[in-house]
Amino acid sequence: MEFFDSLLVNMLDIRDFISYGKRDVVEALKEEMVFFKTFIRFAQLRGFEPCELQVLYTHLDVVSLNVARFFQDWFYSYFPEGGEVLWDKLELKFSEMLQKIKLIDPQIRETYIQVLAASNLPGSSHTLGLDRDKHVLGDFADFLLYKIREALVPSGYSYEASLKEDQALILYEGLRFLRTILTKHLDTIGGLHDKVNDLIGAAVNKAAEIVICSPFLQESEEEFALEMDSELCNFLEKISLIKVITSPFIFPKTNMQGFMDFLLEYLKELPTCEVDSIALAKDQIQIVQEDLVSLKSFLENVLKLHNQDENVKSLWSRAVEVAYKTSYVILLLVGGEILDCFQLACNSITEEINLIKMEGLKIVDNPYCSESHKPIKTSNPAPSQGSTPAINRFVVTLNDEANTIIEQLGSVSKQLDIISIVGMPGLGKTTLARNVYDDPSVRNLFDVHAWCVVSQVYKKTDLLLRILDSVDRNFSDEYSKKNEHELVEQLKKCLLKRRYLIVLDDVWNIEAWSGLERSFPNDANSSRILLTSRHADVAKTINPNREPHFLRPLTDDKSWDLLQKTLSCKEGYPAELGRKIAKHCKGLPLTVVIIARILSHLEQDGWEEIAERLSLSALSVTDECMHTLELSYRNLPDYLKSCLLYFGAFPEDEEIHFRDLIWLWIAEGFIKNCESKSLEDVAKGYMNDLIGRGLVMVSKERSAGGVKTCRIHDLLHEFCVVKAKKEKVFCISSGPDDLSTYYGQLDVKRLCVHSTGEYFVKSWLFCPYVGSLLFFAAVKSTSRIYGFSFLVRLFKLLKVLDLIHVNIGSKFPNEIALLVELRYLALLGGFESIPPAVSGLLNLETLIIRGNCVQLPDTIWNMPKLRVLHIFRSHSRNLSLVQDSLEGSSGLRNVDTFSTLELSFxxxxxxxxxxxPNIRRLKCRLSKSMESNADGNGIVALDFLSRLESLHLTREHPFGFEFELIKRSHIVFRFPRNLKKLTLSNMDSSIIPIL
Incomplete structure (x- = not known):
């Protein structure tokens, strides 16, 4: 086995020498070899002795020697002739060898059947010592998954599948679920009932019989189909039982009340769901709904009396666990899985609710509730949820620092120069670099500019792609197929003879620079590289000829000055107390601002408590910042915690579009309903509160006021990622290695993928409980997803699907219509129409599409919950609307935002x-409109749109006959009185007098 293991390691090294498109053959060979080893270990687990498996051992030895000889011949010939040329010559020979390995000798086939037919482990039981054997079983399940993937997405080297697609998907989903169970923590696995252990072993064995032995069956097509159906039913029975028994109860702890409200609203609307299983369970669902309403009301009353009592918080956590269990069971029903034990599950939920109520009554009756849990008194309420904060927020003055850096960038030296900004976390390195980068005088100095966040975890090819995306006019998705060496040469070629400015933000080590250095040519044209780092030694090693620009902590006096300016509205508090707090901030501007925002909501005794907490901490600078962020997080209202943590789902230093973010918040159920305000207005209030607390920074403002884009500090981003993982708010998966080993914890409700479309597809993630899937490509314009149906099959319960950063191709995927729970859908693609079946997404609230001119079907008028239709143009045209069903439609009464609508002749x-009727934001592109009469004159009345606040009207540049019509026409618009923003492009100037 040692020789075999060594051979596998060498195969991985050899694979890296082979071009990207030809690695599949190596992968196929590796998987076939791994199978033999895995099957032998599985057979030993089942109680077979080595002598009984001698046929397999012999076959493994022969295969290993042949493969080793083949690669030895190829490797020694690689450098003289050129590996790619030789590989083309040897590929046929390689394929022949692979087919020989796949051909199963009758003796080997008989051994397979004997092992799998042995239905019992030693002692006549499937029971596993999971703490010891789960790795063997997991590896075997991995191989079965690989074989099923081959059946679903065949290649020239695939195993010849006898399974139909639907059968393969059933097996795949079941095995990924089992793989999830097997990768849980040992304490959780160890606590499972023996029956579950039996079921896991039996289910894996049954899957192996189907996958491995089905090609050997010599039966008629009809007999084979019946046999497969029977075997799959047996497999599914085991999976269903395991699902029920292992249903998770560790759920997000943030925004508990928000989730309860969201679930109750969902249960209220559920009877209208056209699913047979829901209709059958209607009475039980109503009982559970009533129980949850009663529980929520009871706990809210208890919470008023004992706000900070740990026992009450524990009860809330248990209540949310019950709510999530309810949600999970209901979603299984919606997905078509009718549980035999549904009545039992409902009884269990009701019983747990009654127990929680009994515990709550004990707390209410306890006269000795700890006084120490009283909430901190606040002097000011949180900012009004509809108000807009002053965007001109105070920022540490960095003008002098910026001028110094700008002078260095514009120095007379013609040689390539590297300028470093160094300082502790929270001092403003990135802010300073961004101010310099955006300065008009700096922008005008250079031909091309690029900003690249490196961070502690990075991939060199991703860094190269990000820079290329900014500086190469011909950048395309083909670049993602290049290896590191090719990307280095491409970037170097692109920068040659051009004066460039590259910012490398947050460089942690010299290795990151080493991977990029060769890309930056020195043409003696005054090009510059600006980098930021926490580590002076890194900066000095990168450029030993220039001293880094060090950012120093604020003095105690400047910290106190910053605290006072941030608290400009506060008066009457002793300066001594304020100075004490400022001193404990250790000169970190980020800490000062966040602490000031906390203090702004507290009475004086709250100030004293904050001062005491800060004085007790003896932490490093980074830990001090994290401690401050934790303090700020604890002081957030419950409804803001999930909103803040959601920033961590985005890539570090991402500039986030404000409206996209609040639409996501709404779809996630983070925003409370308010009768007097729209959900968007409430969400704006949440954002304003986070900005007011110094946690969110405004990057760009809208022309009419308000936030356009925003971001958070990199330390806060790190905090959000860690806290969100701990609180089970979302999980981030990135890179090929991470994706391939990720099996989707049962309690993960949101998955954020930071990778390429190709790796994402190949990973075949199985996360049946995930309600939200957000994809962020390392380089947005280079990622594509091919073969979309797998996503729908493996993520059936999605409420949020955001693929706006990955191209899904030229055709709108019809499978989307199967995701009946969708509330938010964002897609990027080259499709020109949307199929009528999309109207089946009755829960859809937000539809965002970036692509070509997109035509909406007339069935769009049958989507009553639709609130946002946002179409980005990639060419001259945008979105056209079929109006065939307009007359008989009740309309889209909930639509708030509609852009960009293309109105043709x-x-x-x-x-x-x-x-x-309730639209607030509208963007329209007009051709010649039939509102005009025969003389080309007419009136367009829009004054009935009483809620319309923002209107953008533009006309195409007309040609020919249409130009003559428009030139003679005179159209009068009647605008609503409450219109706040009007944008006109290519419109007749005669409109101006009526404004």
Missing amino acids: GQSLEKIMRHL
Whole structure:
């Protein structure tokens, strides 16, 4: 086995020498070899002695020697002839060898059947010592998954599948679920009932019989189909039982009340769901709903009396666990899985609710509730949820620092120069670099500019792609197929003879620079590289000829000055107490600002408590910042915690579009309903509160005021990622290694993938409980997803699907219509129409598409919950609307935002708007409109749109006959009185007098 293991390691090294498109053959060979070893270990687990497996051992030795000889011949010939040329010559020979390995000798086949037919482990039981044997069973399950993937996405080297696609998917989903169970923590696994252990072993064995032995069956097509159906039913019975028994109860601890509200609203609407299993369980669902309403009301009353009591918090956690269990069971029903034990599950939920109520009554009756748990008194309420904070927030003055850096960038030296900004976390390195980078005088100095966040965890090819995306006009998705060496040469070629400025933000080690250095040519044209780092030794090693620019901590006096300016509205508090708090901030501007925001909501005794907490901490600078962030997080209202942590789902230093973010918050159920305000307005209030607390930074402002884009500090991003993982709010998976080993914990409700589309598809993630899937490509324009159906099959319960950063191709995926729970859908692609079946997404609230001119079907008028239709243009046209069903439609009464609507000749803007009565933001592109009469004159009445606040009207540049019509026409618009923003492009100047 040692020789075999060594051979596998060498195969991985050899694979890296082979071009990207030809690695599949090596992978196929490796998987076939791994199978023999895995099967032998599995057979030994089942009680077979080595002598009984001699046929397999012999076959493994022969295969290993042949493969070793083959690669030895290839490797020694690689350098003289050129590996790629030789590989083309040897590929046929390689394929022949692979097919010989796949051909199963009758003796080997008989051994397979004997092992799998042995239905009992020693002692006549499937029971596993899971703490010892789960790795063997898990590896075997991995091989079965690989074989099923081959059946679903065959290649020239695939195993010849006898399974149909639907059968393969059933097996795949079941095995990924079992793989998830097997990778849980040992204490959790050890606590499972013996029956579950039996079921896991039996289920894996049954899957192996189907996958491995089905090709050997010599039966008629009809007999084979019946046999497969029977075997799959047996397999599914075991999986269903395991699902019920292992249903998780560790769920997100943030925004507990928000989730309860969200679930109860969902249960209220559930009877209208056109699913047979829901109809059958209608009475039980109603009972559970009533029980949850009663529990929520009871706990809210208890919470008023004992706000900070740990026992009450524990009860809330238990209540949310019950709510999530309810949600999980209901979603299984919606997904078509009718549970035989549904009544039992409902009884269990009711019983747990009654127990929680009994515990709550004990707390209410306890007269000795600890006084120490009283909430901290606040002098000011949180900012109004509808108000807009002053965008001109105070920022540490860095003008002098910025001028110094700008002078160095514009120095007379013609040689390539590297300028470093060094300082502790929280001092403002990135802020300073960003101010310099955005300065108009700096932008004008250079031909090309690029900003690249390196961070502690990075991949060199991703860094190269990000820079190329900014500086190469011909950048395309083909670049993602290049290896590191090719990308280095491409970037170097692109920068040659051009004066460039590259910012490398947050460089942690010299290795990151070593991977990029060769890409930056020195053409003696005054090009510059600006980098930020926490580590002076890194900066000095990268450029030993220039001293780094060090950012120093604030003095105690400057810290106190910053605290006072941030607290400009506060008066009457002793300066001594304020100075004491400022001193404990250790000169970190980030800490000062966040502490000031906390203090702004507290009475004086709260100030004293904060001062005491800060004085007790003896932490490093980084830990001090994290301690401050934790303190700020604890002081957030419950409804803001999930909103803040959600920033961690985005890549570090990402500039996030404000509206996209609040639409996601709404879809996730983070925003409370308010009768007097729209959900968007409430969400804006949440954002304003986070900005006011110094946690969120405004990157860009809107012309009419308000936030356009925002971001958070890298330390806060790190905090959000760690806290969100701990609180089970979301999980981040990135890179090929991470994705391939990720099996989707049962308690993960949101999955954020930071990778390429190709790795994402190949990973075949199985996360049946995930309600939200957000994809962020390392380089947005280079990632594609091919073969979309797997996503729908493996993520059936999605409420949020955000693929706006990965291209899904030229055709809108029809499988989307199967995701009946979707509330938020964002897609990028080259498709020109959306199929009518999309109207089956009755829960869809937000639809965002970036692509070509997209035509919406007339069935769009049958989507009552739709609130946001946002289409980004990639060419001159945007979105056109089929109006065939307009007359008989009740309209889209909930639509708040609609852009960009393309109205062609003969379509009436006014007529369409009559069916969008509550719209607030509208962007339209007009051709010649039939509102005009025969003389080319007419009136477009929009004054009935009482809620319309923002209107953007633009006309295409007309040609020919249409130009003459438009030139003679005179159209009068009647705008609503409450319009706050009006943008006109290519419109007749005669409109101006009526404004």
